[in-house]
Amino acid sequence: MTDGQNDRSLEKYRRMQRIRQFEDLAEAIHAQGEIPGSLHTYAGQEASGVGACMALDDTDYMVGTHRSHGHPIAKGAKLRPLMAELLGKATGICKGKGGSMHLSDFSVGSLGETSIVGSGVPVAAGAALGSKLQGNGRVALCFFGDGATNEGAFHEGMNLAAVWALPAIFVCENNGYAVSTPASATVPVKDVAERARAYGMPSIIVDGQDVDAVEAAVAEAVGRARTGGGPTLVETKTYRYADHAVNMGRVLLDRGGEVDEWRKRDPLALYRAKLIAGGTAAALLDAIEREVADEVADALQFARDSAWPEQAEAFDDVFVDRLPIPDFITA
Amino acid sequence: MAKATFLEAIRQAQYEEMTRDERVFIMGEDIICNVFGTTTGFVDAFGTERVRDTPISENGFIGAAGGAAMVGMRPIVDATISSFLYPAMDQIMSIIAKSRYIYGGQARLPLVIRSCLFYGNSNAAQHSDRNYSMFMNVPGLKIMVPSNAHDMKGMLKAAVRDDDPVLCFEDSTCWMSKAELPDDPDFLIPLGKGDIKREGSDVSIIAIGGAVPLALKAANDLAAEGISAEVVDPRSLVPLDKELILRSVRKTGRAITVDPAHQTCSAGSEIAAIIAERAFDALRGPVLRIATADTHLPFSPAIEKALYPSPERIVAAARKLVGVRQPENA
Ligand SMILES: Cc1ncc(C[n+]2csc(CCOP(=O)(O)OP(=O)(O)O)c2C)c(N)n1
Numbered sequence: 001m002t003d004g005q006n007d008r009s010l011e012k013y014r015r016m017q018r019i020r021q022f023e024d025l026a027e028a029i030h031a032q033g034e035i036p037g038s039l040h041t042y043a044g045q046e047a048s049g050v051g052a053c054m055a056l057d058d059t060d061y062m063v064g065t066h067r068s069h070g071h072p073i074a075k076g077a078k079l080r081p082l083m084a085e086l087l088g089k090a091t092g093i094c095k096g097k098g099g100s101m102h103l104s105d106f107s108v109g110s111l112g113e114t115s116i117v118g119s120g121v122p123v124a125a126g127a128a129l130g131s132k133l134q135g136n137g138r139v140a141l142c143f144f145g146d147g148a149t150n151e152g153a154f155h156e157g158m159n160l161a162a163v164w165a166l167p168a169i170f171v172c173e174n175n176g177y178a179v180s181t182p183a184s185a186t187v188p189v190k191d192v193a194e195r196a197r198a199y200g201m202p203s204i205i206v207d208g209q210d211v212d213a214v215e216a217a218v219a220e221a222v223g224r225a226r227t228g229g230g231p232t233l234v235e236t237k238t239y240r241y242a243d244h245a246v247n248m249g250r251v252l253l254d255r256g257g258e259v260d261e262w263r264k265r266d267p268l269a270l271y272r273a274k275l276i277a278g279g280t281a282a283a284l285l286d287a288i289e290r291e292v293a294d295e296v297a298d299a300l301q302f303a304r305d306s307a308w309p310e311q312a313e314a315f316d317d318v319f320v321d322r323l324p325i326p327d328f329i330t331a
Numbered sequence: 332m333a334k335a336t337f338l339e340a341i342r343q344a345q346y347e348e349m350t351r352d353e354r355v356f357i358m359g360e361d362i363i364c365n366v367f368g369t370t371t372g373f374v375d376a377f378g379t380e381r382v383r384d385t386p387i388s389e390n391g392f393i394g395a396a397g398g399a400a401m402v403g404m405r406p407i408v409d410a411t412i413s414s415f416l417y418p419a420m421d422q423i424m425s426i427i428a429k430s431r432y433i434y435g436g437q438a439r440l441p442l443v444i445r446s447c448l449f450y451g452n453s454n455a456a457q458h459s460d461r462n463y464s465m466f467m468n469v470p471g472l473k474i475m476v477p478s479n480a481h482d483m484k485g486m487l488k489a490a491v492r493d494d495d496p497v498l499c500f501e502d503s504t505c506w507m508s509k510a511e512l513p514d515d516p517d518f519l520i521p522l523g524k525g526d527i528k529r530e531g532s533d534v535s536i537i538a539i540g541g542a543v544p545l546a547l548k549a550a551n552d553l554a555a556e557g558i559s560a561e562v563v564d565p566r567s568l569v570p571l572d573k574e575l576i577l578r579s580v581r582k583t584g585r586a587i588t589v590d591p592a593h594q595t596c597s598a599g600s601e602i603a604a605i606i607a608e609r610a611f612d613a614l615r616g617p618v619l620r621i622a623t624a625d626t627h628l629p630f631s632p633a634i635e636k637a638l639y640p641s642p643e644r645i646v647a648a649a650r651k652l653v654g655v656r657q658p659e660n661a
Contacts, residue, residue: 036453036632088453088631099455099630115457116414117387150386151418178387180364186386253364308633315626326624328644329637 009275010288012054012211016046016268017292019070022079025296026069026086026100030246035086039100039246042070047267048173048236049074051214052141055222061109061127061140063120066101067240068113071143077105079299089306096309097317111140117178118151120144121170125157128166128231139225141169141218147178149192158233162199167225169218172235173208179244180253196233208238209265212274334509340480341369341445341501344487345407347516349377352405355491358383358392359409367447367506369409389415393444394422397430397496400442405491413446413500414460427496428471441494443487447501448476448540448591451639456627461540461591463500464598467568473497473522475567476598478543480510482566485520493522502541502591525572527579531561534585534649537576537602538562542589542621542640549645558653568598576602577610584615585652589640594622619648 023041030039042049053062053074064071072082082103085092093105101115111127114120124142131138148154149172161168172192176183189195196203202224206217214236221232239262243253276282315323335343349355362370363384373382385392389410396406410416416423423444430438450459463474473495477483490497528543529550538546543564550560563579565572580586586606590599603618624638
């Protein structure tokens with residue numbers, strides 16, 4: 001392994017560790033009431049997000065979902081503003097307006113983590129259209145789940161991207177379920193990837209637990225997009241360990257031993273083993289894990305030390321100019 | 332009769348109507364796993380033909396409810412959170428609201444679209460809508476927003492039996508509140524019939540959905556200061572019980588509307604206009620509107636709550652209208 005490759009591999013490992021550890025901590029403090037609202041975790045899917053984002057340039061665009069912690073971290077976002085957002089603080093990446101379902105960092109090309117299922121697909125098509133019209137060579141990648149592929153917005157966005165040969169990559173993170181509903185009950189084809197055929201779009205199915213495989217598949221799609229070859233649908237076969245959302249009381253979905261089976265192919269453990277087999281010192285990976293633990297702890301400290309937004313800020317950012325503040329707020 | 336929650340009232344209404352009429356069926360996302368507890372036991376009782384999980388495709392399955400209704404079925408669609416009605420706006424507005432009219436009365440669309448108003452809980456702007464007033468702006472849709480379990484049960488049963496499309500908005504701030512639920516299988520509260528939730532003589536507070544409990548609390552506080560507030564609950568917005576509202580305002584001479592929707596073009600605004608048009612002579616002051624501030628709902632709990640109506644805001648408005656009074660014995 002050359003040093004360059006090694007750096008890249010270590011970076012993939014670092015980003016996957018960041019997502020896992022960030023969410024482990026988030027889940028713990030959510031349980032103690034420190035994070036309001038709902039929390040949809042990404043644990044199990046880290047290789048999908050990181051592999052896909054590592055195939056992008058920093059200036060490329062990315063659009064995500066309600067399961068919004070993994071995507072921006074995979075794209076290289078800093079942890080402090082993400083954690084502050086989870087706590088609803090003014091220093092949060094969305095200034096406390098978005099919270100857990102919307103951790104979107106535009107500085108790393110993340111154009112939105114939207115919690116209306118399927119709503120990001122046309123946005124990615126539009127960003128790709130913008131890139132094409134501006135001739136800037138950027139591509140737009142969109143993450144969504146298997147469930148989202150039943151929405152009208154998915155089909156309309158895919159169709160536009162295909163007929164206009166837009167530089168877009170559609171990444172279906174197929175974790176097998178939408179809330180409680182198995183994909184087999186709602187998707188009438190065996191693989192979501194088959195849906196690309198309706199749009200004359202190439203598709204790739206990849207092992208979503210293998211970060212290198214995901215990166216390679218998405219890199220192929222990115223190459224096609226950048227050279228005028230139009231969009232690709234990439235389906236990553238992956239799994240979420242947790243329930244749909246933390247504390248979602250009644251969804252006592254019995255997945256049998258499935259979760260344990262998938263944990264045997266945990267993307268972090270698989271990659272760690274692969275790197276060690278390739279000659280990387282275990283101590284180096286241990287050191288990365290410790291650094292990430294420090295980073296995550298630092299992010300939480302930063303979030304805790306940050307101020308709450310001021311009430312008047314509720315009227316910022318509806319438009320470019322602040323809205324008038326009603327009397328009952330100022331009084 | 333036994334005390335039960337708002338959610339249980341929904342379950343009972345659906346269960347009883349599905350038992351009574353086999354044309355009634357229910358569909359929506361994750362119904363079988365029963366996320367909110369409104370379909371407990373349904374699969375066992377009615378089977379998966381009549382209790383259907385749908386793909387995430389609101390425009391598709393809500394539109395399909397319209398089609399099924401046109402051929403003689405009576406679907407109940409559970410669209411979970413009312414924000415998810417937006418992807419279905421095309422079918423609701425273009426087909427469900429208008430088909431009967433454009434086809435000269437040939438079509439009949441007896442269907443119910445249920446969804447909850449899920450606000451005040453740090454779920455950010457995309458999940459915190461209170462959007463019934465938007466639907467009031469298109470003719471052809473009946474709209475109910477009950478404020479307690481008793482009304483919920485009677486009105487939902489009436490909605491299922493109604494031959495027109497009904498949008499049933501379920502205020503999640505009322506979910507756990509309890510009331511006595513009649514077990515008469517024909518217990519019905521017709522749409523378009525409001526209710527006086529508390530009698531009073533100084534000011535009429537016309538409150539919608541989750542604002543009703545807030546208005547009742549405010550009325551209690553006002554009573555301690557010697558102000559007698561009447562709390563009027565329209566219960567359904569289309570049709571709207573205008574006579575009940577006007578009668579109350581003519582009696583008290585003062586009106587405040589309280590509406591969890593955004594203020595601009597809210598249901599409360601429409602009610603205020605009706606009062607100004609038809610009871611102007613009885614008014615001793617302006618009609619005041621209390622609503623949610625015209626901004627999106629932020630995630631941060633530090634700044635979300637203050638944007639909604641509250642008992643404090645209602646009390647302040649009533650004091651302003653009535654003039655501050657001293658308790659009788661002071
Ligand atoms: C338009 C819309 N309908 C329903 C929901 C409720 N909802 C949130 S996530 C989800 C399941 C999404 O499944 P999938 O797209 O497979 O993504 P996953 O959660 O598995 O990552 C549903 C139904 C929503 N947020 N938006």
